[in-house]
Amino acid sequence: MARPPSVSIHIRVRAPGRRACAEDIVRTVAEDIASGRLSKGLRLPPVRELEHQLGISKNTVQAAYDELVARGLAEARARDGVYTASPGIAEKDPFPSLGAAPLAFTPPRLPPPARRVPGQIELSTVFIDPELLPVTQLTDCFRSVLSSPGLVPFYDAQGYPPLRAAIAERLRGRGMEVDADDVVLTTGSQQALDMVGRALSGGCVALEEPVYSYARLLFEDLGKEVVPLPLDPFGGPPLEVWAERIGKARPSLLYAITSYQNPTGYSYSTYEMVQLLEMSKHYGFALLEDDWGSDMLSCGEYRPTLRALGGKHVLYANSFTKKLLPALRVGYIVGSPETRDVLVAEKRLSTLANVAVTEAVVHEFLDRGYYDTHLKRVQAALDERYLGCLGALEELMPEGVRWSTPGGGPTLWLEVPRSIDLPSLRERLFRKGVTIEDSRNHFSGAPHLHGFRVSYAYLAPDRLRQALERLAEALSEEARRSIA
Amino acid sequence: MARPPSVSIHIRVRAPGRRACAEDIVRTVAEDIASGRLSKGLRLPPVRELEHQLGISKNTVQAAYDELVARGLAEARARDGVYTASPGIAEKDPFPSLGAAPLAFTPPRLPPPARRVPGQIELSTVFIDPELLPVTQLTDCFRSVLSSPGLVPFYDAQGYPPLRAAIAERLRGRGMEVDADDVVLTTGSQQALDMVGRALSGGCVALEEPVYSYARLLFEDLGKEVVPLPLDPFGGPPLEVWAERIGKARPSLLYAITSYQNPTGYSYSTYEMVQLLEMSKHYGFALLEDDWGSDMLSCGEYRPTLRALGGKHVLYANSFTKKLLPALRVGYIVGSPETRDVLVAEKRLSTLANVAVTEAVVHEFLDRGYYDTHLKRVQAALDERYLGCLGALEELMPEGVRWSTPGGGPTLWLEVPRSIDLPSLRERLFRKGVTIEDSRNHFSGAPHLHGFRVSYAYLAPDRLRQALERLAEALSEEARRSIA
Numbered sequence: 001m002a003r004p005p006s007v008s009i010h011i012r013v014r015a016p017g018r019r020a021c022a023e024d025i026v027r028t029v030a031e032d033i034a035s036g037r038l039s040k041g042l043r044l045p046p047v048r049e050l051e052h053q054l055g056i057s058k059n060t061v062q063a064a065y066d067e068l069v070a071r072g073l074a075e076a077r078a079r080d081g082v083y084t085a086s087p088g089i090a091e092k093d094p095f096p097s098l099g100a101a102p103l104a105f106t107p108p109r110l111p112p113p114a115r116r117v118p119g120q121i122e123l124s125t126v127f128i129d130p131e132l133l134p135v136t137q138l139t140d141c142f143r144s145v146l147s148s149p150g151l152v153p154f155y156d157a158q159g160y161p162p163l164r165a166a167i168a169e170r171l172r173g174r175g176m177e178v179d180a181d182d183v184v185l186t187t188g189s190q191q192a193l194d195m196v197g198r199a200l201s202g203g204c205v206a207l208e209e210p211v212y213s214y215a216r217l218l219f220e221d222l223g224k225e226v227v228p229l230p231l232d233p234f235g236g237p238p239l240e241v242w243a244e245r246i247g248k249a250r251p252s253l254l255y256a257i258t259s260y261q262n263p264t265g266y267s268y269s270t271y272e273m274v275q276l277l278e279m280s281k282h283y284g285f286a287l288l289e290d291d292w293g294s295d296m297l298s299c300g301e302y303r304p305t306l307r308a309l310g311g312k313h314v315l316y317a318n319s320f321t322k323k324l325l326p327a328l329r330v331g332y333i334v335g336s337p338e339t340r341d342v343l344v345a346e347k348r349l350s351t352l353a354n355v356a357v358t359e360a361v362v363h364e365f366l367d368r369g370y371y372d373t374h375l376k377r378v379q380a381a382l383d384e385r386y387l388g389c390l391g392a393l394e395e396l397m398p399e400g401v402r403w404s405t406p407g408g409g410p411t412l413w414l415e416v417p418r419s420i421d422l423p424s425l426r427e428r429l430f431r432k433g434v435t436i437e438d439s440r441n442h443f444s445g446a447p448h449l450h451g452f453r454v455s456y457a458y459l460a461p462d463r464l465r466q467a468l469e470r471l472a473e474a475l476s477e478e479a480r481r482s483i484a
Numbered sequence: 485m486a487r488p489p490s491v492s493i494h495i496r497v498r499a500p501g502r503r504a505c506a507e508d509i510v511r512t513v514a515e516d517i518a519s520g521r522l523s524k525g526l527r528l529p530p531v532r533e534l535e536h537q538l539g540i541s542k543n544t545v546q547a548a549y550d551e552l553v554a555r556g557l558a559e560a561r562a563r564d565g566v567y568t569a570s571p572g573i574a575e576k577d578p579f580p581s582l583g584a585a586p587l588a589f590t591p592p593r594l595p596p597p598a599r600r601v602p603g604q605i606e607l608s609t610v611f612i613d614p615e616l617l618p619v620t621q622l623t624d625c626f627r628s629v630l631s632s633p634g635l636v637p638f639y640d641a642q643g644y645p646p647l648r649a650a651i652a653e654r655l656r657g658r659g660m661e662v663d664a665d666d667v668v669l670t671t672g673s674q675q676a677l678d679m680v681g682r683a684l685s686g687g688c689v690a691l692e693e694p695v696y697s698y699a700r701l702l703f704e705d706l707g708k709e710v711v712p713l714p715l716d717p718f719g720g721p722p723l724e725v726w727a728e729r730i731g732k733a734r735p736s737l738l739y740a741i742t743s744y745q746n747p748t749g750y751s752y753s754t755y756e757m758v759q760l761l762e763m764s765k766h767y768g769f770a771l772l773e774d775d776w777g778s779d780m781l782s783c784g785e786y787r788p789t790l791r792a793l794g795g796k797h798v799l800y801a802n803s804f805t806k807k808l809l810p811a812l813r814v815g816y817i818v819g820s821p822e823t824r825d826v827l828v829a830e831k832r833l834s835t836l837a838n839v840a841v842t843e844a845v846v847h848e849f850l851d852r853g854y855y856d857t858h859l860k861r862v863q864a865a866l867d868e869r870y871l872g873c874l875g876a877l878e879e880l881m882p883e884g885v886r887w888s889t890p891g892g893g894p895t896l897w898l899e900v901p902r903s904i905d906l907p908s909l910r911e912r913l914f915r916k917g918v919t920i921e922d923s924r925n926h927f928s929g930a931p932h933l934h935g936f937r938v939s940y941a942y943l944a945p946d947r948l949r950q951a952l953e954r955l956a957e958a959l960s961e962e963a964r965r966s967i968a
Contacts (some may be wrong), residue, residue, distance in 0.1 A: 008753040010720045037755045053891025055874040100794040103770040105683040107826040130637040139630045146623045152811050153614040187835035194834045199589040218833045269492040271521040286587040310584040327840035342591040349702045350678045351671035355839045356811035390539040407537025
């Protein structure tokens with residue numbers, strides 16, 4: 001039978017700042033017994049523990065315990081230890097019905113996580129096929145970071161400085177005004193949105209509709225009112241409608257995904273970006289540009305960004321997560337000298353700092369020139385998959401189905417006739433082994449679109465074709481059902 | 485001279501969901517010129533770009549461009565591209581004075597970051613000497629994770645499942661009621677506090693005073709009122725005072741660091757923990773226990789925890805960060821089946837998920853049994869440094885200086901006479917090459933203590949002695965100054 005754990009006692013020392021003496025131990029235990037702090041039958045700390053804790057000699061502790069036994073306050077049990085012996089005035093069960101009050105919480109309103117079933121074809125995911133990710137090169141970079149100069153022991157709250165410098169240089173090459181000091185590394189883009197949302201004055205944020213659902217859910221969770229700005233995957237943003245809504249609601253921030261918008265696949269034209277910048281100045285709202293997409297641009301063509309056109313007040317967020325390896329979670333946000341400190345402060349409050357090891361690995365990856373080669377490879381693969389997807393859709397989709405033509409990237413928007421019941425279609429497809437998203441999560445109100453995201457980045461061409469064949473089947477079945 | 489970037493145009497397709505034809509291109513460009521969307525002299529997208537984007541043939545695009553040229557709306561420049569030629573009705577500079585409104589933000593009230601000067605002796609840091617950290621073993625674990633089964637491509641929002649299972653098993657071995665499903669992995673302990681703070685109903689949180697400053701700053705930033713509960717490094721928590729304050733303010737949460745409290749080094753006795761649990765039930769506040777310290781316990785003795793004594797409603801946070809490698813940032817929080825989903829939801833909103841690679845590395849480290857061996861080594865080293873520190877203090881400190889006796893761990897509290905001006909002492913020490921913390925950050929109001937944290941975990945014994953010698957000098961100089 002193991003001995004019971006000893007109780008933990010704090011010995012109160014009378015002489016300030018000096019070592020405890022035997023009398024301090026005797027007095028503390030006697031007082032704790034008298035007050036009911038220590039009840040009968042508890043094991044006192046082993047001699048070597050108090051010796052060590054108080055930095056005093058074994059003999060001093062032993063003398064104190066002997067004195068306690070002599071006074072009848074403790075009893076020594078052979079090969080077991082010293083136990084309290086005398087009941088206190090307020091004797092009671094040392095462990096009455098213990099427990100604690102539960103946390104009173106307000107759960108954020110989030111949709112249930114997507115069902116993941118092994119073997120299902122995920123037709124709506126925004127991820128890139130892991131087969132296209134540079135795992136071998138990343139492993140090399142890990143090895144290099146681990147060997148010389150060895151693991152970085154500490155972290156920089158703003159992020160690993162060499163990676164910040166490398167990011168700034170890349171962005172300057174794309175016409176953006178960026179210093180290493182303006183870059184703050186984040187856990188994916190999500191933390192960038194969280195940092196901006198927390199720092200933001202004003203209770204109102206304008207978002208594209210449909211929009212990346214965790215942006216909307218985050219701003220709502222932070223207590224912001226969301227102003228939805230309708231986006232048409234086929235025609236783009238109706239800027240007059242946007243200006244009207246913005247003029248009424250006067251948001252303090254507009255968040256926009258400017259290339260391969262999630263979930264529509266839409267890319268803003270230069271004209272539309274210029275208009276947004278004009279509106280920003282006219283109505284006084286800040287712009288947060290999420291540029292997850294332009295790195296995946298087909299043909300490596302020029303894509304404009306709000307940051308390049310509008311300068312340093314445009315907050316620009318991007319991430320290596322999807323393009324390198326989701327599990328790395330390295331993203332960043334670029335602000336201005338004015339916002340840098342506040343963004344770092346919000347980051348300190350939420351996570352103090354992030355994983356310096358993976359930041360160093362991404363730096364190594366950029367420094368070796370791997371990133372551009374990798375992007376070219378990914379772009380070529382996505383281009384091929386995109387064209388294959390367009391061909392398959394053209395061949396397989398029944399009349400009345402439309403899709404957007406993003407020109408590359410990871411996903412497009414598939415719009416189905418209103419007569420199709422989307423939850424029913426989703427369920428039917430699920431039974432056929434294909435998962436599509438619940439696109440209602442992209443909307444704050446009643447959706448003005450009737451469709452969902454289709455990914456060609458994640459699926460190998462034969463799997464994609466399989467999925468689209470089943471989708472065509474399911475659409476026909478649903479159409480027959482809706483007529484019947 | 486490089487060609488200017490082409491403008492980005494979204495071609496509006498008339499036939500729903502079908503490929504664009506030449507007429508769609510001509511119509512879009514003509515309309516955009518007429519409306520002023522496209523001004524004169526802009527380079528239209530290269531043929532291969534539109535070909536690709538729209539999934540149509542090169543000839544179709546070329547035919548459309550020829551038509552535009554024929555209509556006088558565009559002009560072809562040899563070896564350069566096609567440019568818009570006709571001014572629109574609303575002709576204007578395509579790039580007028582661009583810019584954007586700056587972000588309107590409310591900066592969190594944080595103290596300025598600590599000055600770090602290479603070569604300074606950091607006497608107040610909470611970190612452990614990197615020399616004591618298991619860098620070689622961690623590197624081995626990284627290599628193993630990187631080789632077989634290779635890098636984990638994706639992440640689990642709750643955290644890498646095998647690590648959650650290993651943590652649960654360890655905690656059960658310490659008498660806690662924990663399933664793998666109750667564990668949520670975090671970026672250090674800071675994210676655990678952030679998740680709880682965001683989810684918490686009620687506007688009031690009780691904290692020890694002095695307290696880990698980023699806990700207080702975080703709760704204040706989340707809009708919570710802070711109820712300070714005075715903690716005496718020499719006598720512990722005056723529980724009657726705590727009960728009175730709690731009874732008045734009725735907080736919904738009490739956050740406590742139960743072993744080697746930061747910054748006092750105080751460890752709660754079993755009795756005090758039982759009293760806290762009783763108060764939790766009586767007053768209805770939840771308990772968030774931060775147990776960063778008990779792993780560093782000298783002699784590997786038993787330390788009680790609120791979670792072991794109080795059961796599954798006690799939220800328990802801990803981290804591998806300081807004990808393995810700060811740059812890894814792997815921590816966790818343990819809740820109940822009731823709180824698990826809300827904690828994961830808050831984590832999704834702030835960072836979606838964290839770095840699966842480092843989570844897998846920590847799992848490998850635990851799985852190989854390295855952690856216990858490592859902790860024993862760290863404990864032995866900290867014990868030695870602790871006793872050395874007590875000896876040096878006893879020898880060097882002038883009359884009137886007191887220090888707490890945590891019994892091991894990383895830091896103790898050094899209390900100096902009220903006649904010493906702390907900012908002046910700090911400045912004087914800084915000039916002598918020793919940095920101490922500004923301990924006012926640990927207090928929400930006027931400090932009831934007059935001292936600072938002294939670290940023996942971070943400094944090699946000779947460096948620590950050097951620092952304490954300079955501290956003794958500086959104290960004497962300050963004392964003379966205050967008399968003069």
